[in-house]
Amino acid sequence: MAKVVVIGGGWAGVAAAITAKKAGAEVTVIERTDILLGLGNVGGIMRNNGRYTATEECILLGGKELFNVTDKASRHVNIDFPGHKHASLYDVCKVEPMVRRLLIEMDIQILLRSRAIDVDVVDNAIKGIVLQNGDVIEGDVFIETTGSTGPMGNCLKYGNGCSMCILRCPSFGPRVSISQKAGVEDLVGKRKDGSYGAFSGSCKLNKDSLSQEIIDQLNKKGVVILPVPKKDINTKKLDMKVCQQYALKEYAENLILLDTGHAKLMAPFYPLEKLRQFKGLENARYEDPYAGGVGNSIRYLSIAPRDNTMKVEKLDNLLCAGEKAGLFVGHTDECNPKVRQLGLLDFILFTSPQKNLYSTMISIPCNFIN
Ligand SMILES: Cc1cc2nc3c(=O)[nH]c(=O)nc-3n(C[C@H](O)[C@H](O)[C@H](O)COP(=O)(O)OP(=O)(O)OC[C@H]3O[C@@H](n4cnc5c(N)ncnc54)[C@H](O)[C@@H]3O)c2cc1C
Structure with a gap:
């Protein structure tokens, strides 16, 4: 054999x-x-x-x-x-x-x-x-x-x-x-600007750290969409992502959460202090990566x-x-x-x-x- x-x-x-x-x-x-x-x-x-x-x-x-x-x-x-x-x-x-x-x-x-x-x-x-x-x-x-x-x-x-x-x-x-x-x-893979690799495109938030309303909606529908304030919309961040199928403008204009057991946040990283300004995310904390407020793993x-x-x-x-x-x-x-x-x-x-x-x-x- x-x-x-x-x-x-x-x-x-x-x-x-x-x-x-x-x-x-x-x-x-x-x-x-x-x-x-x-x-x-x-x-x-x-x-x-x-x-x-x-x-x-x-x-x-x-x-x-x-x-x-x-x-x-x-x-x-x-x-x-x-x-x-x-x-x-x-x-x-x-x-x-x-x-x-x-x-x-x-x-x-x-x-x-x-x-x-x-x-x-x-x-x-x-x-x-x-x-x-x-x-x-x-x-x-x-x-x-x-x-x-x-x-x-x-x-x-x-x-x-x-x-x-x-x-x-x-x-x-x-x-x-x-x-x-x-x-x-x-x-080695390259990004649009010629730099190497690409950011992993999502983070996990600890579901228990979110408001009951968001938890209930995630459990029921699987998805929660929270509009990002205009001043914080950053479409350039989309180019950093590995998964270009999620590099749509909707992913810069909104925080999109998906229920995968934890809450999957469809952004490569997002500053914690800004995240906590969203209604229902006042106590949010990252589950993976731990430092999702500043960065994510690099692939390719x-x-x-x-x-x-x-x-x-x-x-x-x-x-x-x-x-x-x-x-x-x-x-x-x-x-x-x-x-x-x-x-x-x-x-x-x-x-x-x-x-x-x-x-x-x-x-x-x-x-x-x-
Ligand atoms: C945050 C994030 C979210 C994602 N979300 C999705 C999603 O929702 N849907 C989707 O389809 N894809 C998603 N992906 C992409 C998907 O997870 C990956 O493309 C896929 O899992 C890669 O699988 P792989 O087996 O090729 O590599 P990996 O998952 O990287 O596995 C490699 C394995 O090799 C091991 N290894 C490395 N070196 C050694 C060594 N020297 N000796 C022994 N073991 C070693 C590692 O420990 C690891 O377990 C996501 C990726 C990330 C990072």
Whole structure:
């Protein structure tokens, strides 16, 4: 049985692990923090606009597992908010244990608090991943899904400092780009003004810190829209966002809150003293990032050059997915690469004899091209 090692346990890593397992591999997921899902623990919006179709397509193509979980964990379904129709909002406080149980039931090995710090490469093929504690995790195929956020130095350099986000670099150690460690230069995303990276586009407010009226409306409708005073409207801030689908003028003219268990504030950051001037937000406090009043995490700083089979250039047995594989901006996109990889993994695990594994990976096309 071929052994597949996934580095990074966010949505993309979890999706890749499930795909590999269904294709018949023995699978290990390496995650540096103490929980799975990475940025998926602060998201929540699913099935909005074209993502509805993408989700249904992915389910029909055989990738139903994670969408079943996000549907089941949804607090609201079929809701509209500016620029978006028929969205669902999963509960960010409940979804991670559900995904973890799914992986355990599927007999996927999860190594938490296991930070990858280096790679062992021989003749363009990775032999093993070196963990911070000195252990080496060997495998036949490696899938890198470490995202594009961090290390902390990037947020300090290209953002407004470490805003203490869900990735918790100071406690668990910074993110490491595995492809870069293996000698392949990362690609970097740029903003309109030429500066590097992009701000994560939303924050979470602790729901209990909001007025009862706002809490009730969030629980009932899923959405609260509060007009921003004219003097405070700042449309320039929209260009900083990762998710340009939310960079509409309505998001500068209003504070838009969505109920994802906490209150998701659809702005990259917002000064706390100004936030507290809104009726109902007098006692508001940030849940994530902790310093959401001044900044947010910076993403898109580390993308692996790859082909359409998701194989990283110059390396025979390293695939990538999720944000590490391109300027993807959402959970649906991260779950989709599992479908793209399906063609490749099926081929490797069922059609090729183990001894031909590496050469086979270079030459085959993938059925599902992004
Ligand atoms: C604030 C915010 C709100 C968002 N809201 C939404 C939303 O509502 N809807 C939506 O569709 N999308 C949303 N997104 C985008 C979405 O969350 C991301 O695009 C997606 O979750 C990225 O998944 P990923 O698996 O590629 O990367 P990540 O989630 O970044 O996962 C990478 C994982 O790799 C781990 N890792 C990194 N380095 C190492 C290492 N060396 N060793 C071991 N593990 C390592 C990290 O700890 C992390 O768990 C949001 C993003 C943010 C930041």
